[in-house]
Each structure stands twice: as structure tokens, then as C-alpha cells.
Amino acid sequence: MLEVAHLVRRFGDNVAVDDVSFGVAPGTLTGFVGGNGAGKTTTMRMIMGVLAVHAGEVRWDGRAVTAQDRRSFGYMPEERGLYPKQPVLDQLVYLARLRGMTADTARSRAQDLLERFGLAQRGKDKLESLSLGNQQRVQIAAAVIAQPSALILDEPFSGLDPVAVDSMAELLREYADQGVPVLFSSHQLDLVERLCDRLVILAGGHVVGQGSVEELRSGGGSRYRLVLDGDPAWLREYPGVRAIDIDDGRALFEIDGADTDGVLKEALSRGSVREFTEVRPTVAEIYREVTA
Structure with a gap:
């Protein structure tokens, strides 16, 4: 050792x-x-x-x-x-x-x-x-x-x-x-x-x-990608969600305290959901976050 x-x-x-x-x-x-x-x-x-x-x-x-x-x-x-x-x-x-x-x-x-x-x-x-x-x-x-x-x-x-x-x-x-x-x-x-x-x-x-x-x-919250027909800017104000990047109907965000079913239900109430996927961060992304 x-x-x-x-x-x-x-x-x-x-x-x-x-x-x-x-x-x-x-x-x-x-x-x-x-x-x-x-x-x-x-x-x-x-x-x-x-x-x-x-x-x-x-x-x-x-x-x-x-x-x-x-x-x-x-x-x-x-x-x-x-x-x-x-x-x-x-x-x-x-x-x-x-x-x-x-x-x-x-x-x-x-x-x-x-x-x-x-x-x-x-x-x-x-x-x-x-x-x-x-x-x-x-x-x-x-x-x-x-x-x-x-x-x-x-x-x-x-x-x-x-x-x-x-x-x-x-x-x-x-x-x-x-x-x-x-x-x-x-x-x-x-x-x-x-x-x-x-x-x-x-x-x-x-x-x-x-x-x-x-x-x-696993050091941070669970990260997800959401793709909508509408504007996902509402995620910035959603309790228990931290928006990382929102642009042109796409959102990358972390869930830390919210529940995924609730986020998905809210998204569906606002229009068609094209994608709702858990995203595993790369080492490069982890590195950028911890050294920022």
C-alpha cells in the first residue's frame, strides 16, 4: 500500500x-x-x-x-x-x-x-x-x-x-x-x-x-435529460431540481429531493415528452464540476 x-x-x-x-x-x-x-x-x-x-x-x-x-x-x-x-x-x-x-x-x-x-x-x-x-x-x-x-x-x-x-x-x-x-x-x-x-x-x-x-x-444528485416540444424553463423553479443546462426544448438537470414521477407528470402536463432519461456523467464532466 x-x-x-x-x-x-x-x-x-x-x-x-x-x-x-x-x-x-x-x-x-x-x-x-x-x-x-x-x-x-x-x-x-x-x-x-x-x-x-x-x-x-x-x-x-x-x-x-x-x-x-x-x-x-x-x-x-x-x-x-x-x-x-x-x-x-x-x-x-x-x-x-x-x-x-x-x-x-x-x-x-x-x-x-x-x-x-x-x-x-x-x-x-x-x-x-x-x-x-x-x-x-x-x-x-x-x-x-x-x-x-x-x-x-x-x-x-x-x-x-x-x-x-x-x-x-x-x-x-x-x-x-x-x-x-x-x-x-x-x-x-x-x-x-x-x-x-x-x-x-x-x-x-x-x-x-x-x-x-x-x-x-454518486456524489451529487441524480442527473436527467428531458426533451420536450415546449419550453422546459419551468425546471429552474421546480422544487428539488437543479437545472444545469436548458436550451431549445432540451434540459439537463439534477434531482436532489424531488421525485422523478412528479417531474415527469409536470412535464407531460405541459406538452409532449420526447425523452426523459437518466444521464451518467463522464469523468470529464465530474472533473469540471469539482474543479470549478
Whole structure:
């Protein structure tokens, strides 16, 4: 279990991360989402010990994390941290050996990963000669090469084509299925919704929402869409209803205290009802609401 408890990080007078707490359970994919400057990268750097923690604690298996624990974590920084003028295979082997792997095991593991990411023929090429997307693939391979006990990945899907995204998603799920806690940040909210067991939403250095997608969806009232021949503006004044969007005979609204039969009866009394449907909010919609 990877936990952060009440983390605080300041840069001068700016509090970049303010009392952030969440957990990443074994075998779960946890999506870490938030706008630019929300504090995601700073939090990940504190987890990895790249930045000092000004208050709070990072925990591993219920105790304060140690440098030895972190050596077993797989980390992918937002800014690529590999050597641009070194051959791809050589530096993957080097990084694996730093983690304690034998030369033969490291080379075999590196070759397997390069083949998986469609780079088996590029092992002798310098990293800088690869496209940005392929450099991203190599960075991912570096993060997982030593069979990590936890994965901390900052924007791992950035710059990947759809085929590589699917391959990466499959790889992360494999690690989660082995019991590895996986935390990754992404601005691709549709991808987060598809992949993640849990989400942590950050805004202004604070956690503004966390839980499974279903838990976050159920955090507000029930949401419905109503399509009428007439004008549904009356919903703005209907008790127990919160109108979200009303336009041209269509209304999106939440019911929080009213009853659906009563709303439908009122709608029918005002004309033909073309549609009355419960709507499940997407992660993108949840994100916009909790960060507004």
C-alpha cells in the first residue's frame, strides 16, 4: 500500500501542495488528474524523494517510506530523464543493473520490452534519433524494467499513438493484476475513465475529489435529460431540481429531493415528452464540476 498523508510543499510563499492525502492500494490503477499547476508533478516528486516534504508523510506498507523502498519503485518523470546520445538498449541494461539485475537478465528484459513496444530493431540507435513517441516508449520501458514494487508515472500516455496507448494500458493492467500499486497522471480523461479503478482529482494543490468513478458519480444528485416540444424553463423553479443546462426544448438537470414521477407528470402536463432519461456523467464532466 502506497499512501500520502497530509503532504505539504511550498515554493517560497506559494503553497503548491496543501494537505494532500490519498492511498494507492495494491493491484489498483489510480488516475491522478488535475489542471496545469494543480500539484500533481510536485506530489509525485515528493513520493519519489526528488523533492523534500515540508509537512506530512509518504508511507509504504503503513510505515514511513525509506530510500531503499524507493529504489524498488518504477518512476517515469514528466520530463524525459534518459541519455539522448546513448544507445537505447545499452542504457536500459545500465538502468536495470543499477537496480540489481544481472547483465544477462537485464539485457533479456530490455530486449523483451523493446520488442513489446515495437522497437526491437532500434536498440542500437541513440535515443535522440527516435521520434518523441518512441522516446516515450523507451522511458516507459525504463520505469518497468526492474519489476517494480510500485509504479509512479507522470503523463505516461503523452505523445503515444493509439496502438501504443493500448499497449501501455495493457502493460499497466498486467502490473496491477500482479498486485502492484500504480499511480499515473494524465490529461486524457476518457482514457482515465476507461482504465482506472480509482481517481484522485487535484485543484490548486488540494484534493477536491477521490474514489471510484461510480463513487464520484454518486456524489451529487441524480442527473436527467428531458426533451420536450415546449419550453422546459419551468425546471429552474421546480422544487428539488437543479437545472444545469436548458436550451431549445432540451434540459439537463439534477434531482436532489424531488421525485422523478412528479417531474415527469409536470412535464407531460405541459406538452409532449420526447425523452426523459437518466444521464451518467463522464469523468470529464465530474472533473469540471469539482474543479470549478
